[in-house]
Amino acid sequence: MNPALKLWYYAGGRLPQKYRQFVYDDVTGPKWLVRFTIRSLVQVTPLVTIIACALVFGLGSPWPLAIACGALGFVVGLYFALSYAPESVDYRLTKYGYPRGSATDGRRERNAAQDRERQAQYDAVWRRSEG
Numbered sequence: 001m002n003p004a005l006k007l008w009y010y011a012g013g014r015l016p017q018k019y020r021q022f023v024y025d026d027v028t029g030p031k032w033l034v035r036f037t038i039r040s041l042v043q044v045t046p047l048v049t050i051i052a053c054a055l056v057f058g059l060g061s062p063w064p065l066a067i068a069c070g071a072l073g074f075v076v077g078l079y080f081a082l083s084y085a086p087e088s089v090d091y092r093l094t095k096y097g098y099p100r101g102s103a104t105d106g107r108r109e110r111n112a113a114q115d116r117e118r119q120a121q122y123d124a125v126w127r128r129s130e131g
Helices: 003-010 017-028 032-058 063-083 085-094 102-126
Strands: none
Touching: 003 017, 003 032, 017 032, 017 085, 017 102, 032 063, 032 085, 063 085, 085 102
16 A cells, blocks of 8 residues: 555545455554554644644743643543544444444454453363362
8 A cells, every 4th residue: 555545544534445455454453452542643643733832822821831731632632532442443444334343343353262262261260160
């Protein structure tokens, strides 16, 4: 894929339908939350920077106050983005023609064997029958 197109996608843009498999792989892959966080950071950073600069240059606020307000906006924006990450990527996939919940189901299928192994280890330690 074209690097400029990838940058556009991570900045929040939508890709053409021919890249729907790339989007699916992006939101169901092993590091999907890291990529989602980077995408959120790329989207939040310009807005927070503009607000901090507007406080300093437009309203004459002191730099420390503007930086604190920007940092708070950054943390709140990232918090809300990460709070709804699974729903957000599921919705993103519906825009590419996938059924609702495809991202969650894809991650669940990918992790099924590992989850069964962890459950077996847990059961072996904590569910031993006494007798």
